[in-house]
Amino acid sequence: MSWMRKLNHLNVIAAAAGGAIASYIFTSDERRKTAWTSWTTGYTPSVKWDWNWDREAHSLVKPPKYKDDENNNVICNGSYEERLEKVRPTASxxxxxxxxxxxxxxxxxxxxxxxxxxxxxxxxxxxxxxxxxxxxxxxxxxxxxxxxxxxxxxxxxxxxxxxxxxxxxxxxxxxxxxxxxxxxxxxxxxxxxxxxxxxxxxxxxxxxxxxxxxxxxxxxxxxxxxxxxxxxxxxxxxxxxxxxxxxxxxxxxxxxxxxxxxxxxxxxxxxxxxxxxxxxxxxxx
Structure with missing residues (x-):
């Protein structure tokens, strides 16, 4: 799948969810962890970096729960990003x-x-x-x-x-x-x-x-x-x-x-x- 098709696919998913989970599906964090060559040329590296090699922040926080509101829009239940920020490292x-x-x-x-x-x-x-x-x-x-x-x-x-x-x-x-x-x-x-x-x-x-x-x-x-x-x-x-x-x-x-x-x-x-x-x-x- 080309990068344009991937982007369109994500946009369709986000639109279907009322835009509420778009930032979760296609965040800058996820984009950063994907080689730019994968998005522009479809190149797949022979060996991918294991981001969770020492238990990254995402593995220390329970994933968010989603539910429908009265307008059938998907919303996130809980302060997932806030909890994630509390355990995310900032120093080298x-x-x-x-x-x-x-x-x-x-x-x-x-x-x-x-x-x-x-x-x-x-x-x-x-x-x-x-x-x-x-x-x-x-x-x-x-x-x-x-x-x-x-x-x-x-x-x-x-x-x-x-x-x-x-x-x-x-x-x-x-x-x-x-x-x-x-x-x-x-x-x-x-x-x-x-x-x-x-x-x-x-x-x-x-x-x-x-x-x-x-x-x-x-x-x-x-x-x-x-x-x-x-x-x-x-x-x-x-x-x-x-x-x-x-x-x-x-x-x-x-x-x-x-x-x-x-x-x-x-x-x-x-x-x-x-x-x-x-x-x-x-x-x-």
């Missing part, structure tokens, strides 16, 4: 994920896998970069693994007035999902994917979502964790196949910046940004 969330610095690969236990001298330098450089950006950081969350905890503490030395600082077990390194295509000699047991994957997915659901309606200003939050966790979260946030996570590489101490808009759109501003580090300080271990 900026999530900055930092990969830990280089660490001791010879360590057997987690406590032995501490940062190297280079790793500490990388963490300090990242902390300085965050400070230079002058974003109003409100929260820092870090993995409980030694290398991430040490990185977070060095970063925090560079930042002032962080309202919330917390350690999180969900952000620990692991095997999120079997990668496609398989790459290299990394072959964890399948039970690792089942255990780690559920935990890392839980981290995504806890931290990656649009702002609550009570949030009035854009927020900036920092998460210090691990390459596998960050790459998986990027794929999930962008609604890309999660199996693609191993196709990306992140430098130690690098920053990955994701922004979540009030309407549910997600943008990747930076992936593994490390241009603020001198070349001799770069590593990917």
């Amino acid at each position: 969330r900026h999530l900055i994920f930092i990969r830990h610095g280089q660490y001791n690969l010879e360590g057997v236990s987690d406590s032995e896998r501490h940062l190297t001298d280079l790793g500490r330098e990388q963490a300090a450089l990242t902390g300085e970069r965050l400070k230079e950006l002058t974003f109003p950081y409100s929260r820092v969350v870090y993995s409980s693994m030694t290398r991430a905890t040490e990185t977070a503490k060095i970063v925090l030395e560079k930042l002032d007035k962080i309202e919330e600082i917390e350690q999180c077990e969900l952000l620990r390194e692991g095997a999120p999902i079997p990668p496609e295509p398989p790459i290299g000699s990394w072959r964890p047991e399948m039970h690792k994917f089942y255990a780690d994957g559920a935990r890392i997915e839980a981290a995504f659901r806890r931290y990656v979502h649009r702002a609550p309606s009570s949030q009035e200003k854009d927020s900036y939050e920092v998460f210090v964790c691990h390459a596998n966790v960050i790459r998986y979260i990027v794929c999930r946030a962008l609604q890309l196949p999660p199996e693609a996570w191993l196709r990306m590489t992140l430098h130690n101490g690098s920053m990955t910046h994701i922004v979540i808009r009030p309407d549910g759109r997600v943008g990747l501003w930076q992936l593994g940004e490390c241009g603020y580090m001198p070349p001799e300080k770069l590593s990917r271990t």
Whole structure:
């Protein structure tokens, strides 16, 4: 059906209802969520964005009820739009994920896998970069693994007035999902994917979502964790196949910046940004 026929079809429906439900059937909100190519050329995208990926406002409010008045006009029963506005977000969330610095690969236990001298330098450089950006950081969350905890503490030395600082077990390194295509000699047991994957997915659901309606200003939050966790979260946030996570590489101490808009759109501003580090300080271990 062409866009003109669609428009005429909606107009006929609205006219039959006395115009009372026209704004509900064909709102600017619905038009915004439909690709302009669909309306002008009839193009259908191969993959559509899931607007309800984290439960948008429409899913939190009961749909309106309609009834006929004495003139047989369809009217809406209840203040649906008012209730919708109360739960609709208005601010953006900026999530900055930092990969830990280089660490001791010879360590057997987690406590032995501490940062190297280079790793500490990388963490300090990242902390300085965050400070230079002058974003109003409100929260820092870090993995409980030694290398991430040490990185977070060095970063925090560079930042002032962080309202919330917390350690999180969900952000620990692991095997999120079997990668496609398989790459290299990394072959964890399948039970690792089942255990780690559920935990890392839980981290995504806890931290990656649009702002609550009570949030009035854009927020900036920092998460210090691990390459596998960050790459998986990027794929999930962008609604890309999660199996693609191993196709990306992140430098130690690098920053990955994701922004979540009030309407549910997600943008990747930076992936593994490390241009603020001198070349001799770069590593990917």
